[in-house]
Amino acid sequence: MFAQQLVNGVLLGATYALFALGFTLMFGVLRVINLTYGFYFSAGAFIALFLTRQAGFGIWAALPVAAMGAGAVAVALDWLLLSRLRRVNAPELSSLMVTLGGVLALYSAATSILGPDIRRLPPDLVASDAFVLAGLRVTTAQLLILLATAVMVGALMALMRGTRLGLAIRAMAEKPDAAGLMGIDTGRLAALVSFISGCLAGAGGVLIGLNFNAIHPYMGEAMMLRGFVVIIVGGLGDIRGALIAGLLLGVIEVFTAGYVASGLKEAVAFAILVVVLWTRPSGLFGRAVVRRA
Amino acid sequence: MIRRHFTAGLVTTGLVGFGAASLPALAQAQTVPVGAIEILSGPAAAYGIAIKGGLDLALDEINQKGVLGGKKIALTVEDSAADKNQAINAARKLIGRDKVVAIIGPTLSNEMFAVGPVTNERKIPTIGTSTTANGITDIGPYIFRTSLPEADVVPVTFKKAQARGVKTVALMYANDDAFSKSGFDVMKAAAEKLGLNILAIESFGTKDTDFAAQLTKIKGLKPDAVAISALVEPVSGVLLQARQLGFGKETLFIGGNGSNSPKLGAIAGAAADGLIVGSPWFIGKPDALNQKFVAAFKAKYGKDPDQFAAQAYDCMFILAAAIDRAGAADSEKITAALAKTSYTGVMGPFTFTDHRDPASAEGVVVLEMRDGKFGIAP
Numbered sequence: 119m120f121a122q123q124l125v126n127g128v129l130l131g132a133t134y135a136l137f138a139l140g141f142t143l144m145f146g147v148l149r150v151i152n153l154t155y156g157f158y159f160s161a162g163a164f165i166a167l168f169l170t171r172q173a174g175f176g177i178w179a180a181l182p183v184a185a186m187g188a189g190a191v192a193v194a195l196d197w198l199l200l201s202r203l204r205r206v207n208a209p210e211l212s213s214l215m216v217t218l219g220g221v222l223a224l225y226s227a228a229t230s231i232l233g234p235d236i237r238r239l240p241p242d243l244v245a246s247d248a249f250v251l252a253g254l255r256v257t258t259a260q261l262l263i264l265l266a267t268a269v270m271v272g273a274l275m276a277l278m279r280g281t282r283l284g285l286a287i288r289a290m291a292e293k294p295d296a297a298g299l300m301g302i303d304t305g306r307l308a309a310l311v312s313f314i315s316g317c318l319a320g321a322g323g324v325l326i327g328l329n330f331n332a333i334h335p336y337m338g339e340a341m342m343l344r345g346f347v348v349i350i351v352g353g354l355g356d357i358r359g360a361l362i363a364g365l366l367l368g369v370i371e372v373f374t375a376g377y378v379a380s381g382l383k384e385a386v387a388f389a390i391l392v393v394v395l396w397t398r399p400s401g402l403f404g405r406a407v408v409r410r411a
Numbered sequence: 412m413i414r415r416h417f418t419a420g421l422v423t424t425g426l427v428g429f430g431a432a433s434l435p436a437l438a439q440a441q442t443v444p445v446g447a448i449e450i451l452s453g454p455a456a457a458y459g460i461a462i463k464g465g466l467d468l469a470l471d472e473i474n475q476k477g478v479l480g481g482k483k484i485a486l487t488v489e490d491s492a493a494d495k496n497q498a499i500n501a502a503r504k505l506i507g508r509d510k511v512v513a514i515i516g517p518t519l520s521n522e523m524f525a526v527g528p529v530t531n532e533r534k535i536p537t538i539g540t541s542t543t544a545n546g547i548t549d550i551g552p553y554i555f556r557t558s559l560p561e562a563d564v565v566p567v568t569f570k571k572a573q574a575r576g577v578k579t580v581a582l583m584y585a586n587d588d589a590f591s592k593s594g595f596d597v598m599k600a601a602a603e604k605l606g607l608n609i610l611a612i613e614s615f616g617t618k619d620t621d622f623a624a625q626l627t628k629i630k631g632l633k634p635d636a637v638a639i640s641a642l643v644e645p646v647s648g649v650l651l652q653a654r655q656l657g658f659g660k661e662t663l664f665i666g667g668n669g670s671n672s673p674k675l676g677a678i679a680g681a682a683a684d685g686l687i688v689g690s691p692w693f694i695g696k697p698d699a700l701n702q703k704f705v706a707a708f709k710a711k712y713g714k715d716p717d718q719f720a721a722q723a724y725d726c727m728f729i730l731a732a733a734i735d736r737a738g739a740a741d742s743e744k745i746t747a748a749l750a751k752t753s754y755t756g757v758m759g760p761f762t763f764t765d766h767r768d769p770a771s772a773e774g775v776v777v778l779e780m781r782d783g784k785f786g787i788a789p
Contacts, residue, residue, distance in 0.1 A: 119631040122656075126623035133621075234454045236644050236678055248655050330620035331651045331678070332644070334454070337490050340618050375624035380613045381586050383624070 122254055123376045124369065129260045130405045131368020132267045133326050138360045139270055140350035146355015147311045150203075150213040154195050154221045155319055156338030157228075162188035162320025163327035163337060164232065170240050187411030188320020189313040195220065196312040204308065220391075228335035232406050237333045244328065246359070259329040266325055267361070270318060274357050274406050287311060291355060303398040347391045353401025363402060412469075442485035443478060443740045445730065446505030448498050448516040448526065451490040455642065457674060458719050459518045462540060463488050464712055465723030466515065468704075471711075475733045479740065484731060491517050495525035502526045506533050511739045513538070513730055515723070520544030521589040527554045536746040540726040541719050543668050544593035548767045553746055555728045555767040557758075559691040561597045561668055563772040568689035569601040571777045571788060572665055577635040578663075579608045583625060583649060585641035586614035594640030594667035602638070610634045615649075617642060622649050626656050638665040646670045647678035653680040663687065671718055676783030686780045687788050692721040693776045695787065702759045710764035761765050 141155045166184035169175040177184070183223075199220050203213050244262070248255040278284040289297040289305055298304045326341075327333040347367055352359030367387055375383040394402060447466055451460030466486060470563040474483045487509050489501035498517045505511045513536045517526050520542045530537040531551030539547060539556035543564075548554050554633030568766035580602050584595035595612075596784050602609055611634040613625035626649070629637060637653070639646050646666060653664070653675075666675070666688035694705055694715055704724060716724075729752050736751070737744035754761045 119627060122627045123624060126627055130621050130623065229453075234456055235674075236454075236647070238678065238680075241680055246655070248656075248657065255655065255657050266655050303737070326620075330648065333650060336454070337620075340620070372624040375613075376628045380615060380625050384616070 119376075121252075125254050125256060126376075127369030127372035128365060129256070129263065129368070130372055131365035132263050133322075133329065133364075134341075134344050134348050134367050135361045135364025136263060136267045136270070136322040136325065137319070138345045138352070138364055139267075139274065139357065140315035140322070141345050142349040142352065142355055142357065142360045143274065143311060144315040145317070145349055147287055148196075148200075148204075148308055149291075149294075150200055151209070151210060151217070152196070152200070152213065153217040153342070154192075154199065154224065154344040155315065157195070157221050157224045158188040158192045158316045158319035159323040159326075159338035159341060160228065160333075160335055161191045162323035163333045164228075164323075164325070164335075165320070166324040167237060167239060167333055170243055176270055177239075179323075181321060183249070184315040184324050185321040188323065189316035192312045192316025192319070193309050196309065201305070201308070206398075225335055225339060232335055234334060238325075238331045238381075239328050239333065257329070259325065259365055263325045266321060270321070270359050271357060278357070283310075344387070347387060350391060351394045351402055353403050355402055356401060359401055359403040414555045424480065428481070442483045443734055444485050444487065444509050444511045446502075446509055446511035446514045447486060447488045448491050448501045448505070448514065448518075448522070449488055450518045450522075451488070453494075453645070455493045455519070457672070458541060461719040461781065462516070462518060462723040464708065465540075465716065465720035466588045468635055468708055468711055468720075469727030469731075471722045472707075473727065478731050478734045479738070482740075484734070486519070487511065489704070491522055493519060493522070495522055498522040499529055502529050506530070506535055506694045508524050510752045511535065512734070515540060515726055515730065517542075519588075519590055520547060520593065523554070524550070524564070524589060527551065528627050530554075534746070535742050536749055538618050538726055538730060538749070540722040544589050545596065546593075552767075553742075555749055555763065557729060557769060559763065559769050559772055559775065560723050561594045562600075564689040564691060564775050565667065566601040567602070567772065567775045568604055568665055568687060568777055569598070569607070571687060571689075572636050572663055573605050573607065575663065577607065577663055579610050579632075579634045580636045580638055581611040581613070581629040581632060581634040582609060583613045583615065583622075583629070583637060583641070585617045585637045585645055588617050591617065591641045591669065593665070594669070596663075598638050598640055598667065615641075615645065617645055617705055619645060620648055622652050623656060626653050626658070630656060630658060634662065636663040636665055638667070640667040642669040643672040644675045644678065647675055647683070650675075650682040650686065660685060671778070671785075673715065673717055673785070676780060676785070680783055681779045684782065688778055688780075688785075689775050690718055690778050690785075691772075691774055692718045693778060693787065696757075696776070700755070705750045721757050725754070725758050725761065726758055729754050729761065773785045 144152050162184045165187040166180045169180040199216050244258040248257045286302045290304055294304055348360055348363045352363035371383045371387050374386045449462050450456055451459045470486055477483050492496035515538050517523055518541055523539050523542045527550035531553045536553050541558050542556050543561045547556050562760035569575050582598055611629050615622055639649055664686040666686050670688045671690045732747050733748040737748040752763055762770040764770045777788040778785040
């Protein structure tokens, strides 16, 4: 049972990390607390729902299309809500308030158009039987989440550390004005970062919707609180930190529910946030001044 | 929606030439204003929409001949959106603006615990059609309910489980919702009374999607049955994940009132197969009254009624009959008349106890999920 609980924890943690990857990228580079992020997650899931239910797509076709659809939503929302604020160097609080208002409007509009019902991707989209390995049970959807998380973390780190684009993004994260002076088109780069974050959120929405069988307009909102814990504990903009913090949070939640009391699992998760902020204000792996991307 | 129609009506009539100020008085003389507070939007809207459907259908029939010698009942349905404060505001609006003589609803026990004290203080009889938590009618002498409390339904289900050989049980419930918590209390009491051995008690949040930790723990204890008290969405999530974690036919799943919804089959599909749940009503009940109701509901809405629509349908008739017996559109007289109700509806024979709860549980049927649909449990 301990081994299965550990597997449960890692799987849950992978969903948190998967959700938080794009969030931490956006947060670390664009320096805005963009609360519309949860909506990209819902948007990705709904696009996949439409593609698989109405247009007959399989999961492998639906996943990239839904991810890019969510990326496009992210670019559009970033342009609509935030590009103006960036131009006038508005304080962080303004972007927080604008995106809070924006995301509430979006969720309500989506609920009134799509309805509040919980929907599922077609049950036969991936095999629903669990694999049994030495008594441990893992489903295809869960393996997909693990795989996607690993691939995305790897790809993002390679992008950031190994390419000129990554260098530009890191430069912009460090000092947007100086990056602009060095010939980096910060406006386009911001759009690109939004697109990548949106894609990550959208892919997360599809896979997590597939795993938990619960797609509804507010699904992104439910994940946002966990997303905050992960990126704050992991350090803003720290991809490796988000992965570790996500896994840690998942395992701790599952162990609290499995061995202490299920009613306490959220209390413990959020208590960790408070303790980390007390002891390491810039995250578990964060350094005080340097902004990592 | 309803409010908008009402206003539009006022405006048009005003244009035709009536003084707007005289309208409420005029309207009141010809109709008996009744209010309802139901969840018409948000994640739990399915319940309120079903209830409104049942009320409207009953009203169509009642208003054909009217009450109190031909007066029509004018029903105003306000949306609570499952929000306690919005429900209280709705009640104040209905009492203050629409001058209703009685209120049906609200949908959830949670909301009734907020609204009940308000309407009780204003002495407006308030009848819950779907509030099944313990202690609802303790709110005060003007609070009634026509829905059988879980305390009456759940023991019937557990007896059925015991008859099938269940000796040990694990309990799961949503700990952030009064309805689910109270259902759990009833399940625990029923299990203890029948001498079942409770191996584990696990909780979760209504909006949770991951139940793997709790289910893995329960699976390790190998109970004969797992009883779940929660709304239909989380119950579906629990069942789907339980199957992934390898719960098979050897474990009997038992649902509370929240599981008694066709949505369970729609969301959980085959994962819900074998779940049993007690129900005060079932669409397949063969009596003529019930069959007539089911046919009329299908004709009007193009879909099958559920338990919530049936309860609301009966409640509207019970209230209309009480208004008639009261002899006047007077809240105090209607309250007294309600207490003396004796009515046979689609739920079966109905009377109130001295404490304004339904008096009998003889109509309870135990249902079992098969291929996404409920049938009478063998």
